[in-house]
Amino acid sequence: MIKVGVFGASGRVGKLLIEDLKSTQGMSVSSVYVRNSLDFTIDPSVLVTSDMHTFLNGCDIVIDFSLPEACESLLEEAVKTPRPLVIGTTGLNTHQLNLLKQASEVMPVLYATNMSLGVALLNKLVYQASKTLEGFDIEIVEMHHRHKKDAPSGTALTLSESAAAGRNLDIDKVRVSGRDGNIGERSSDEIAVMALRGGDIVGRHTVGFYNDGEFIELNHTATSRNTFSKGAIRAGKWLADKEAGLYSISDCLELN
Ligand SMILES: NC(=O)C1=CN([C@@H]2O[C@H](COP(=O)(O)OP(=O)(O)OC[C@H]3O[C@@H](n4cnc5c(N)ncnc54)[C@H](OP(=O)(O)O)[C@@H]3O)[C@@H](O)[C@H]2O)C=CC1
Numbered sequence: 001m002i003k004v005g006v007f008g009a010s011g012r013v014g015k016l017l018i019e020d021l022k023s024t025q026g027m028s029v030s031s032v033y034v035r036n037s038l039d040f041t042i043d044p045s046v047l048v049t050s051d052m053h054t055f056l057n058g059c060d061i062v063i064d065f066s067l068p069e070a071c072e073s074l075l076e077e078a079v080k081t082p083r084p085l086v087i088g089t090t091g092l093n094t095h096q097l098n099l100l101k102q103a104s105e106v107m108p109v110l111y112a113t114n115m116s117l118g119v120a121l122l123n124k125l126v127y128q129a130s131k132t133l134e135g136f137d138i139e140i141v142e143m144h145h146r147h148k149k150d151a152p153s154g155t156a157l158t159l160s161e162s163a164a165a166g167r168n169l170d171i172d173k174v175r176v177s178g179r180d181g182n183i184g185e186r187s188s189d190e191i192a193v194m195a196l197r198g199g200d201i202v203g204r205h206t207v208g209f210y211n212d213g214e215f216i217e218l219n220h221t222a223t224s225r226n227t228f229s230k231g232a233i234r235a236g237k238w239l240a241d242k243e244a245g246l247y248s249i250s251d252c253l254e255l256n
């Protein structure tokens, strides 16, 4: 039985993880980290703690859906008490991404901005389309619920990296994330990533390739947040016996 520590347990995805793990063979929740207290009941056998060291000691692997600053604290503590880490938190800054890489030198870490199979495949399709559709303008649009804090979404940023890689471009040089005013004509290499927010949209990503006379749009829509919790559980099961290293969702799904 793999004992799972849930980090971000009171959040939208964290709550689903706890529910989904109840019906997962070979895995169960053993510890949850909370800042204050849980606003729902949980099996009394589960260790509920606001002490990171106690939390890590109470589990075999960790699944994290929290916020960047929380994920940062987790990574700092995990280096002292290594555990396989499935990280789903988005909006990580350069420092936090570096901490993640450092952590992966001493424990297995799977980092995925989107845990769904569909988006994992979409990244491959985008790479291929970007490479093949020479001269087509690439524009990415993401839509999420009104509560989402980071923008553009982690998924949209990963998709933009796949698109840039297909053309051997440096995404940091070509990404545009807003247009307003007299900005002039679009340049050929730019890759736009635009964010829309509203209602309860779980997650929608469209990568468009636009040319004179034709365009193609690749779209993925998550209709249930369980897609992410279940995807993270699948990733955790896969990661549990791996050696230290940084892994992607494509590694887990064998899409490479
Ligand atoms: N990779 C993927 O497939 C997906 C990634 N995500 C990402 O996962 C993250 C969480 O999303 P979601 O569940 O919607 O967010 P929520 O805001 O619903 O949950 C955030 C969780 O993080 C906890 N938290 C916040 N700050 C801290 C802190 N300083 N220390 C400890 N815990 C903290 C919150 O606890 P408290 O209740 O105490 O505030 C809460 O449990 C986001 O980054 C989102 O973009 C979301 C869906 C899919």
Ligand SMILES: O=C(O)C1=N[C@H](C(=O)O)C[C@H](O)C1
Pocket: 090, 113, 114, 144, 148, 149, 152, 153, 154, 155, 156, 202, 203, 204
């Ligand atoms: O915050 C969310 O909800 C989601 N976040 C992830 C992201 O930033 O890409 C994944 C998913 O789209 C839902």
